[in-house]
Amino acid sequence: MISPPLGIRRLSSVEPGFHTALEELLAPEERHDAEIDLAVADILSDVRRRGDAALLDCTRRFDRRDAGSVAQLEVPRNRLQQSLQSLPVAQRDALEQAATRIRSYHEKQRAHSWHYLESDGTLLGQKVTPLARVGLYVPGGKASYPSSVLMNAIPAKVAGVGELIVATPAPGGKMNDLVLAAAAICEVDRLFAIGGAQAIGALAYGTETVPRVDKIVGPGNAYVAAAKRRVFGAVGIDMVAGPSEILVICDGLTDPDWIAMDLFSQAEHDELAQAILLSPDAAFIDAVAASLERQLGTMPRASIIRASLENRGALIHVRDLDEACAIANHVAPEHLELSVEEPDRWADRIDHAGAIFLGRYTSEALGDYCAGPNHVLPTSRTARFSSPLGVYDFQKRTSLIGVSARGAATLGTIASAIAHGEGLQAHALSAGYRIGREESD
Known part of the structure; x- marks a missing residue:
């Protein structure tokens, strides 16, 4: 039985309605039942x-x-x-x-x-546990x-x-x-x-x-x-994670079979996973599309990959790599592959991504298993304000404040003035009682 052609979206940033189409592509699938x-x-x-x-x-x-x-x-x-x-x-x-x-x-x-001492002997710091x-x-x-x-x-x-x-x-x-x-x-x-x-x-x-x-x-x-x-x-x-995501920016010089398989690597997770390619080279996008068609039938999870690519995937032709980076920042993907020359240079243009994979040899799959950085990453565009899971998620920070007698006079005056302005008299008096008491200590 011959499988039908893969119906993955083909978009161009120069076409009218591109931004509307992009927003529709990025709209979260409603998973809440x-x-x-x-x-x-x-x-x-x-x-x-x-x-x-x-x-x-x-x-x-x-x-x-x-x-x-x-x-x-x-x-x-x-x-x-x-x-x-x-x-x-x-x-x-x-x-x-x-x-x-x-x-x-x-x-x-x-x-x-850590902590530090101010000139009057006041201690300020942070206790990490x-x-x-x-x-x-x-x-x-x-x-x-x-x-x-x-x-x-x-x-x-x-x-x-x-x-x-x-x-x-x-x-x-x-x-x-x-x-x-x-x-x-x-x-x-x-x-x-x-x-x-x-x-x-x-x-x-x-x-x-x-x-x-x-x-x-x-x-x-x-x-x-x-x-x-x-x-x-x-x-x-930690987070309520959404479906897996990959966005690949490629200048057109990477083997198209590599890029096709990188897209498959996330699409095989889930029918709602998202795999997107951005490239300024239209002929390269055609080559990747052909590779997707050719390799799909060899995948054990072909039905899941097909559903993912047809429902939420896209091959997008962009003007240049600058525009590709701007679109990537808008998407804020979980995984971003920079399959380009001088990947460090283009990484400087990226502000929002869970993880950035630098260069043609850095497949996202290596990050999933053994590169070292965490594979628990923000999804659903939350990389705009969230970070990968890390040691800091298992530590908490407690502020340390140890005010000296001299410091109580300075800080008490400031706190009392603000507290009176807020109408909180007990706050003001609590701070004020300690002003000028250093001589009796």
Whole structure:
């Protein structure tokens, strides 16, 4: 059976209506389902009210697994080590090498406490402390992602998080050895074979067996995303991530097969993933389009790739690379490949992107697994104001203020004047009482 031609959009920045077409392309797909939200609300309420009993019921219902207690759903540490040792040598080495690179990169992000003394002896500073307990959700339904374990757990460990608890589903009681091996490499503290919204509820509220955490990180399906939205405030969350995105800027001198496969690499994630190419070379865009057609049939996830490219993908002809960078800043993509000569020069023009991949040999896939920087990135144009996951997401900052007697006179005068202006007399008096008291100290 011959597949129909790939119906990916072809746009040009010089055509009338281009900006309208671009906005339509970037318009977020509505993933929020009212029925999902209601179901999640019920699950969270049940977990909050009944604790372990609710977890067991949900595990039986959604993961088709019976357990006598939630304690039976906790995976012992020796099982994690067994999974690591049972892997083929090439896979084990790859995971360990990736972990080493990710750890090395993130160690450079660790913030430290600091302070300084003013001339009157007043101390001002910042105390940096790790979060006490963090929950990491790892998907385990349609696919398993050991890379997500590495990218979330390693910065938490580098930050010094006191206890890291992983929750991952085990449909039918089956667990993925790569995920367990990654957990062993990262030295997670506890791992529960619990998935879905119920796992988020258990981590957010705590049960008789699952301890309550301070922050929940990690990707998940629509139910997990809806649960994270709902528990935010009771606990911190990393982000509610949207579908994967890649935007490639190419000058037309890269092998078109490389670029086509880079677009596929994100499109294969999800029918709602977005893959866009910007190039000033019309003939190159034609070559990439031909490569997409030729290579699509060789992809195991061809139907997902086709749906993604036809629904949300685009090949866009631009005037020049300056315009390409301007459009990229407007898009604020999760992943931005600069497949051009002098990529550093063009990177200086980019203000909004989750991660920038410099040069023709830097495929986005390397960032997903082993380059070192985190692959948890802002999506849905939130790179305009958000950053990749990092060590700083697992540390908190506390201000230090130690005012000397001399400093109290200076600062008290300032604070009192402002407080009177705001009509807050107790504030003014609290600051004012200490003025001129240094002689009696």
